[in-house]
Amino acid sequence: MEWLDRAACVDADPDLFFPVSRNGPAVRDALAAKRICCRCPVVEDCLDWALSTRQTTGVWGGTSEEERADLIRASRLAS
Numbered sequence: 001m002e003w004l005d006r007a008a009c010v011d012a013d014p015d016l017f018f019p020v021s022r023n024g025p026a027v028r029d030a031l032a033a034k035r036i037c038c039r040c041p042v043v044e045d046c047l048d049w050a051l052s053t054r055q056t057t058g059v060w061g062g063t064s065e066e067e068r069a070d071l072i073r074a075s076r077l078a079s
Contacts, residue, residue, distance in 0.1 A: 001049065008040035009033070018058040030059055037062035 004010070009017060016033040019026030037043050037059065047061020051072065056065055063071070 003042040003045040003049075006042050007046060008036050008043075012036055016059075030064060033059040034062050034064075 012033075016029045016036070019029045037046070040046065040062075043062050045061075047063060047068075049055075050060030050063070050068060054072075055068065058065070060068070
């Protein structure tokens, strides 16, 4: 994971990327995390890693848990 050192989130508050719920302030935190991902030079590496390791929590590669689950399902259907 040498790409991690170049990630835009390296100095960000980790709590933004791991909201404790799917309501209220957690939604705001997840959106803030995704905004950081939007300017990240390694967002694709991050998403690839999250998908390949089946990360089930947090914002990775600009995606939420649900969005990654949708990507995995779509990939299975395409195979």
